[in-house]
Amino acid sequence: MEGQPGKLVVISGPSGVGKTTLLRRLLADLPALVPSVSATTRPPRAGEHEGIDYHFLAVDEFERRRAAGEFLECCRVYGRQHWYGTLVAEVAPRLAAGKWVVLEIDVEGTLAVHGRYPQAITIFVEPSHPDQLFDRLQGRGTESPEAMARRLEVARRELHEAHRYRHRVVNESVDAALAGIKGILAAEGFADAARHDPPPIPAPAR
Ligand code: 5GP
Secondary structure (H helix, E strand, O other): OOOOOOOEEEOOOOOOOHHHHHHHHHHHHHHOOEEEEEOOOOOOOOOOEEOOOOOEEEEEHHHHHHHHHOOOEEEEOOOOOOEEEEEHHHHHHHOOOOOEEEEEEEEEEHHHHHOOOOEEEEEEEOOOOOHHHHHHHHOOOOOOHHHHHHHHHHHHHHHHHHOOEEEEEOOOOHHHHHHHHHHHHHOOOOHHHOOOOOOOOOOOOO
16 A cells, blocks of 8 residues: 555544543554544643643643644634644644544534545544433543533534534444444555555575
């Protein structure tokens, strides 16, 4: 597959649907996938690390980079106090190098990415039941009641955007959703892109 540009995979869906867990498992199982590390103005949560979970930026730094056109997409969705965005530098050079790059972003961001990369493989992860979102956000315990109510309100609206995605996966269980995503990637040609044939063994000199 040398010389072929890579593909952009966007895993998206409402807040609390379990995208982060799915992505972590997916990256562990398919090491040829390259994650894009988003930038955010949200402060790190316990256990999160700079450059791994996010690039944690001050608001003025985020704004400067936004004005400089460094983001492929960024948004401050209603209901969130913080900015989130995908840096062009995380995506474009890797696609040019033939890598498959994965974004885990919200619904508004996905629609913006779709405008710039119409060929992006967009996957909407949906809950098996809307209560799943509430339970998961509550279980996370990191949100104030007001912030959680806002996230749920946004999530409800986001569920209505599922039809705009190329693929949909129900997060009935992590294993089932993971299998669904792997099936989609295989159908999109990932197996070929990820296959690295070992170099031929030279014939022994006689
Ligand atoms: P959290 O604050 O829980 O890490 O993430 C909140 C939401 O922001 C999640 O739905 C996540 O998918 C989304 N998000 C993370 N990074 C980005 C990004 O770069 N762009 C956009 N549009 N959303 C993002």
